[in-house]
Amino acid sequence: MSGSRIGLESLAARIMPAEAAAALIAPGETVGMSGFTGSGYPKAVPMALASRIEAEHAAGNPFRLRVWTGASTGPELDGALAKADGIEFRLPYNSDPIARDKINRGEMDYFDMHLSQVAPMAWQGFLGPLDTAIIEVSGIRPDGALIPSSSVGNNKTWIDRASKVILEVNRWQNPALEGMHDIYYGTALPPNRVPIPLVRPDQRIGEAYFRCDPSKIVAVVETDSPDRNLPFDAPGEDHRAIAGHLLEFFRHEVARGRLPASLLPLQSGVGNIANAVMSGLVHGPFDNLTAFTEVLQDGMLELMESGKLLTASATAFSLSPEAAAALNADMVRFRERLVLRPQEISNHPELIRRLGCIAMNGMIEADIHGAVNSTHLMGSRIQNGIGGSGDFARNAYVSIFMAPSTAKGGKISTIVPKAPHVDHINQDVQILVTEQGLADLRGLSPRQRAEVIIENCSHPDYRPALKDYLARARRDSYGQQSPTLLDEAFAWHQRFVETGDMRG
Numbered sequence: 341m342s343g344s345r346i347g348l349e350s351l352a353a354r355i356m357p358a359e360a361a362a363a364l365i366a367p368g369e370t371v372g373m374s375g376f377t378g379s380g381y382p383k384a385v386p387m388a389l390a391s392r393i394e395a396e397h398a399a400g401n402p403f404r405l406r407v408w409t410g411a412s413t414g415p416e417l418d419g420a421l422a423k424a425d426g427i428e429f430r431l432p433y434n435s436d437p438i439a440r441d442k443i444n445r446g447e448m449d450y451f452d453m454h455l456s457q458v459a460p461m462a463w464q465g466f467l468g469p470l471d472t473a474i475i476e477v478s479g480i481r482p483d484g485a486l487i488p489s490s491s492v493g494n495n496k497t498w499i500d501r502a503s504k505v506i507l508e509v510n511r512w513q514n515p516a517l518e519g520m521h522d523i524y525y526g527t528a529l530p531p532n533r534v535p536i537p538l539v540r541p542d543q544r545i546g547e548a549y550f551r552c553d554p555s556k557i558v559a560v561v562e563t564d565s566p567d568r569n570l571p572f573d574a575p576g577e578d579h580r581a582i583a584g585h586l587l588e589f590f591r592h593e594v595a596r597g598r599l600p601a602s603l604l605p606l607q608s609g610v611g612n613i614a615n616a617v618m619s620g621l622v623h624g625p626f627d628n629l630t631a632f633t634e635v636l637q638d639g640m641l642e643l644m645e646s647g648k649l650l651t652a653s654a655t656a657f658s659l660s661p662e663a664a665a666a667l668n669a670d671m672v673r674f675r676e677r678l679v680l681r682p683q684e685i686s687n688h689p690e691l692i693r694r695l696g697c698i699a700m701n702g703m704i705e706a707d708i709h710g711a712v713n714s715t716h717l718m719g720s721r722i723q724n725g726i727g728g729s730g731d732f733a734r735n736a737y738v739s740i741f742m743a744p745s746t747a748k749g750g751k752i753s754t755i756v757p758k759a760p761h762v763d764h765i766n767q768d769v770q771i772l773v774t775e776q777g778l779a780d781l782r783g784l785s786p787r788q789r790a791e792v793i794i795e796n797c798s799h800p801d802y803r804p805a806l807k808d809y810l811a812r813a814r815r816d817s818y819g820q821q822s823p824t825l826l827d828e829a830f831a832w833h834q835r836f837v838e839t840g841d842m843r844g
Contacts, residue, residue: 372498380491410493491656699736719760
């Protein structure tokens, strides 16, 4: 196997085309696949599997699978299988537009769950058996150890739990990834659970490789396909304004002695606002920063390049094509400052609480009492999923949610009287930020929160209506802890459903 990344000689007989590997998967199986936010997911076998499923459907043979991943993947996996109508059940997170449409039409069952809970639940057995794991790796060592790819996600658990394993060895992935990963094998279920011995984001407590019994590996497919993350838009004026409000908040907290001068480990969700915040920190007064987060985005890489960010821990990259090319060109220099871990570690509540993370996540909307909806449009149509935002929000030292104050060109207010779907209860939301301003909700009752949120975060076009609603709720509500007019609580959303404009 000269020139191959497959160092274990005994696997030579199991190297095969993607089509042959796909033929090893039976209808109705549960398949655990690698991948997290468009990084490190298998490309060739899912595409071959989708082609096989289409052919079986054309012949009148039902063929659908239960698919588990780390988080979102790419078009060669979720998109191809959803288009082929090959997924009957999906967890724990999805952002593919074809799959999303099927989910919202009721044609695919979707279990949207906290990312930290996936591996424990798989081990507990509540999800049923795992038949096959399809895992992308960047290489196989002569001793059989698997070199992880550009994401870790739930791969350790899928490899351990699956009855059989199919490996995609991707030559596109930079060989300098080797040594960047920290695969911790010390987790256990109660009553055998013990503390996880991690006290700094840069600490390594595990191994650099996945363990896998070679007898479980039924196929090895060699590929050279790139990860397919989309480029990020340049931060808009609203995004920059949100970043500015947050930087001012950090300055204030440092001056009051509530944050150290180097802040605390940063966590940020995926998207343009998070990138704008990271870019703002490049020019901010804070040095010696660290990150303990799910994904490493362009802005965080820029922050590291500037020297402001010393180290970052995550479970995956989520980089634009340009940033991925820049990282690949300089991987050796970054390798010692980046750590990729299993998502049961990167998102673990114990570690988030211990490290005191500053959690910054996006939202779809927030209501005037501080409850946040991050998943559903108009209360029923799922957009992507909760991801890791709940893991971090509930356990962070500071829990921040961000969004522009309006959407759809001003037709929707993201500050509403009542969120029709709640992912984060008001007790888990400490700071709300829009381009209009920042609302510090810590220590405030729901009645007090309503005033601060409306005044600081709502758009001027909607502020009078929100104030009017609050005044009438304080007059007519059944109770005054969280004043609500039940007959009007969701009227704004119903108006948009009927007319396409919350303004009426």
